[in-house]
Amino acid sequence: MTKARTHVLEAVSSASEPLSARQLCDLFRDDHDQATIYRALHYLEGKGSVESFILHCDCHGTERYYVARAGAHRHWFHCERCHRFTDLGPCRFDDLIGNVSAEKRLAIRSHTFYATGLCGACQNSEVDATH
Amino acid sequence: MTKARTHVLEAVSSASEPLSARQLCDLFRDDHDQATIYRALHYLEGKGSVESFILHCDCHGTERYYVARAGAHRHWFHCERCHRFTDLGPCRFDDLIGNVSAEKRLAIRSHTFYATGLCGACQNSEVDATH
DNA sequence: TTCTATTTGCGAATCGTTCGCAAAAGATAC
DNA sequence: GTATCTTTTGCGAACGATTCGCAAATAGAA
Structure with a gap:
């Protein structure tokens, strides 16, 4: 596992709520590009480590949210x-x-x-x- | 009810499956602008005539689908x-x-x-x- | 029919997400 | 540890779905 993927998985696993890609991008603004975050999420979802759903809210728009699959x-x-x-x-x-x-x-x-x-x-x- | 809204509601009501905004835009390509279709859908959803959900599929991407509320x-x-x-x-x-x-x-x-x-x-x- | 409020079409903008490519980092064999 | 090959990354630009702003067209009320 690369550094980026490890960071993303740790963040999603330790969160008490689903996290959006945007929240993760903000969280790792200084460390990883947004494309890397999205790619890490795809990788982790393909591997079965996380799962996601799409939710729309007036405040944050339509976003995909990720949770650890434990x-x-x-x-x-x-x-x-x-x-x-x-x-x-x-x-x-x-x-x-x-x-x-x-x-x-x-x-x-x-x-x-x-x-x-x-x-x-x-x-x-x-x-x-x-x- | 305006012509555009009537057309959109009729299309959604007579469909046997949920229709995406894109399908409706295609259907009324010659009659209505896409912005009008989207606005009609918002209007109808606000009025309670239709309801929608967001679904992602590999083939059509992430789209909102509309069904009549009957x-x-x-x-x-x-x-x-x-x-x-x-x-x-x-x-x-x-x-x-x-x-x-x-x-x-x-x-x-x-x-x-x-x-x-x-x-x-x-x-x-x-x-x-x-x- | 006239007036006023609402809706429409058009084009450009926006948002979330993905792409292409060259540079960087990992993995593997020596 | 070094050379080599593969994979991943960062960057910027592109993308698809949706929304905006505004002037013209239409609907509804008087």
Whole structure:
């Protein structure tokens, strides 16, 4: 593993939320070019060390977010107000996906899920706020 | 409703699969500018007439796909080989989403799900194919 | 029908991401 | 450790999808 790939994997693995390519580019602004970051992410995803999903939010636009692939497949919630992610825990959709793939005769290889709305903290502050 | 918006809504409503902005631009190449198509889609989505999701496929890149909002929220499967969509039917995730939002104290306002893999037809042709 | 607000077409700009190429860094054999 | 070959990197330019700004065209209200 090269230095760039090691740096990117460490950053994604130690993060508590999905990180966007942009965040990683910012993080390593002085050390690596953005093309290198993108290439490292592709390499790591091909190797199975990280996985990603595309999410749009008003604040950050449409970006791909990366998480380390450790243990079970997980899904995430994204708060529309504070733009932080909440871990929804290990995937609970396996049974439903098994059912639907059998019904429709599909060989489902992967799936993407995420939820958006307001996190606990932001629900409270919305109540207070007068806007 | 203006002509452009009517055309776009009719196209999305009568399609049997999600349509990308690009497909709609191609379809109305002679009648409407692409900016108009995009603006019509935003308008219709804001009004609740259509909904969309972002999906990446090797063949068509990263694009937003639009479906009419008629009846229950639905999810889609996308075949990696023929790039056609299969309707997975009405959303079956409501209970699971209700559980997880209660557990994590989240106000989930929307969710996105899609699955990818091989459709029935493409599973068969993969068996035959020698590549 | 006239007036006003809204929408459209056009071209250029933007954003996230990827490319091509020459230089730098790794890996391999001696 | 050095020569050699392969892979990766940095840079800048290009790319595809989408959005912008503005003047002209159209829709809707009076």
